[in-house]
Amino acid sequence: GESVGLHLPTLSVQEGDNSIINCAYSNSASDYFIWYKQESGKGPQFIIDIRSNMDKRQGQRVTVLLNKTVKHLSLQIAATQPGDSAVYFCAENRGTGFQKLVFGTGTRLLVSP
Amino acid sequence: NAGVTQTPKFQVLKTGQSMTLQCAQDMNHNSMYWYRQDPGMGLRLIYYSASEGTTDKGEVPNGYNVSRLNKREFSLRLESAAPSQTSVYFCASRGLIGYAEAFFGQGTRLTVV
Numbered sequence: 001g002e003s004v005g006l007h008l009p010t011l012s013v014q015e016g017d018n019s020i021i022n023c024a025y026s027n028s029a030s031d032y033f034i035w036y037k038q039e040s041g042k043g044p045q046f047i048i049d050i051r052s053n054m055d056k057r058q059g060q061r062v063t064v065l066l067n068k069t070v071k072h073l074s075l076q077i078a079a080t081q082p083g084d085s086a087v088y089f090c091a092e093n094r095g096t097g098f099q100k101l102v103f104g105t106g107t108r109l110l111v112s113p
Numbered sequence: 114n115a116g117v118t119q120t121p122k123f124q125v126l127k128t129g130q131s132m133t134l135q136c137a138q139d140m141n142h143n144s145m146y147w148y149r150q151d152p153g154m155g156l157r158l159i160y161y162s163a164s165e166g167t168t169d170k171g172e173v174p175n176g177y178n179v180s181r182l183n184k185r186e187f188s189l190r191l192e193s194a195a196p197s198q199t200s201v202y203f204c205a206s207r208g209l210i211g212y213a214e215a216f217f218g219q220g221t222r223l224t225v226v
Contacts, residue, residue, distance in 0.1 A: 008153055032212050043117075043203055043217030044156070051212060089155060091215075099144050099163035101207070101215055102172065103156040 008087060010108040019077040019111075023090035023104045028071060032093035034101075035064060035075045037086045044089060047075070077109075085111045115139055119204050119218035126194040126225045134189040134221050136204030144207040145187035146215060147171075147179060149200040156203065162187055194225045 013019050025033070031052040036044035050057045050064045050073075057064050063076040073090050090104045120135045138145065143164045148156040148171075158171030160179040168179050176198060178190045187206075191198060201222050205215040 008155075034214055043205075043219050045217075046214040049212075049214060093212075099207070100158070100161060100169070100171070101146060101205075102158055103148070106155040 008106050008108045010110060012110045012112065013080050015080060015082060015111055015113050017080050019080045019084070019109060021075045021077075021088050021107045021109065023073040023075075023107075025071050025073060025090070025092045025104065027092065027094045028068070030092040030094050033064070033066065033073055034091045035062075035073075036089045036091060036103075037084075038089065038106075039086045047088075080109075080111050082111045082113055085109055117204055117206055117216050117218035119202075119221050121221060122219065123222050124224070126191075126223065128195060128225060130194050131190065131192050132194065133191075134202055134204075134223075135186070136188065136218060137186045138204075138206040138216070139185065140206060140208070140216065141184070142206035142208050142216075143184070144215075145181065146205040146207075147177075147187070147189045148203045148205065149173065149198075150203060150220075151200050159189065159202075191223075194223075196225045199223060199225045 034049045035047040038044045048059045048064050061078045065074045087106050087108050089106045094100045117138045146161045147159040150156050157173045162168045162181040165184045180188045201220045203220050204218045207215045
């Protein structure tokens with residue numbers, strides 16, 4: 001299930017389940033979004049991105065959905081594995097020239113064997 | 114390729130001391146960023162540089178200064194360190210166009226006592 005802790009919300013799933021991680025963004029002018037994975041002690045790593053002229057984009061085991069009407073982004077991970085356990089962040093492109101990259105709060109994904 | 118390199122990896126400062134965090138990228142990227150990440154929290158943008166010769170404030174710029182020394186290097190300076198600046202600092206870089214992922218360094222863990 002999903003719970004909101006003192007800091008990062010946590011999503012706990014069983015190995016093999018599909019995971020859905022959500023992100024709300026605030027700026028309707030943001031035109032590009034990126035999902036990152038961060039493992040303990042490391043810098044964020046790119047997973048998948050999507051431009052605002054798309055609703056859906058698929059990668060290997062991952063799908064990103066964009067709903068501009070409600071300013072919502074989701075990351076779906078198919079057949080979740082223990083190695084997917086990490087913190088996941090969405091980031092949006094904002095600001096003049098759209099070079100300002102701002103991150104959301106993040107969600108911790110815990111995958112149980 | 115080294116990608117994005119940050120130095121130092123760890124640093125302990127006393128309150129009031131100053132220091133500069135160094136970041137260099139070898140990917141010929143135009144944009145560079147500095148973020149801070151507090152324990153169990155997301156990444157917050159301190160400053161960014163959309164291109165050589167320009168810098169802009171992010172979400173939490175107070176207490177910091179930056180210098181875009183050349184296209185490769187972007188440094189972050191703490192003039193008078195405070196315990197509230199204890200955090201992990203990440204540098205990142207992106208290519209010319211806005212629709213590109215950012216690549217991150219491994220972080221600098223800074224403790225101010």
